[in-house]
Amino acid sequence: MRLAFFGDVVGRAGRAAISEHLPRLKSQLQLDFVIVNGENAAGGFGITPSTAQDIFDAGADCITLGNHSWDQSEALTYIDREPRLLRPYNYPQSLSIPGRGSQLFTTASDQRVFVIQIHGSAFMEPLDDPLQGVARALEEAPLGQVADAIIVEMHAEATAEKYVMGHFCDGRVTAVIGAHTHVPTADGHILVGGTAFQSDAGMCGDYDSVIGMKKDPIVRRAATRLPTERKSPAEGPATVCGVLIGSDDRTGLARSIEPIRVGGRLPETLPKMD
C-alpha cells in the first residue's frame, strides 16, 4: 500500500496549499490512503467543520488533531459526527472526552488501515502514559490480523520521546510519524524491526513565519518583552510537507519512507515513481 501522512495544516495558507497540491499528489503518487493533521487548520488554532471539509475535499481520508483539538469549541460536537476525525487516544480513560483516538478505515481496494494518534508527555500538557496508550490501542486491531497497515502519529514536542515511541512500536506497526513541531526532519528511515519512522513530518503552512505564525509580532515581542498582537497564521504561499510510506501487503511492515515537500519556500522533494 502507499500511505501518505501530511503534517499540521496551518490556517488559510495551509488549507489552500493542501487544496492545490493534494489532489495531484494523490494521483501522481498513487496514494491508497491519506492522513492529514488539522489541529491548526482554523486560524492556526483548532478545526471547524468547514475547515475540516476543505481538507477532506482535497482528498484526506483521515484528519488528526492534537494539543489544539478543542481550540474551536465546535470541534467538541463535530468530532462525534465525523468518524474520520481523530483526537489523541491517551486521554485519561476516566474522563468523558468526545470522539476517538483510533479508527479502522477501509480503502477503496478493501485494505484495512488502522490510525492511532498518541499525545506526548514531555514539554507539553501531558495526558495518560503514551506507551500504555498505544499498547492498548494496538490490542484493538493487531497488524496482520485486523489491520493491513497501522499508522501511529506521535504528536509530541520532544524528539527523544518520539524515538521511544518508534522503537516501542517497531515491528508491530507500519509507521510511527511525528507531528506538532511543524518542521520536517531528515531522519525518515525504517527501524530494525520494519517500522517506518520520522521524528516530524513538518507542517503544511507558510515557512516565512515562526512555525506557521506571522513572524513580525513574535520577533518583536521576543526582542522587546512587550505585548504584541495575538498570534495569527502567516499568509504567504505554504509548503505541503509530509511523508510517503510504502508498506508490504503481506506483512504490513514498511518497505520505504520518503519525504514529500511541495510549494512555498522549502526546496521541493518528491518521491520518484518507477
Ligand SMILES: [Fe+2]
Ligand atoms: Fe501543530
Ligand SMILES: [Fe+2]
Ligand atoms: Fe500540536
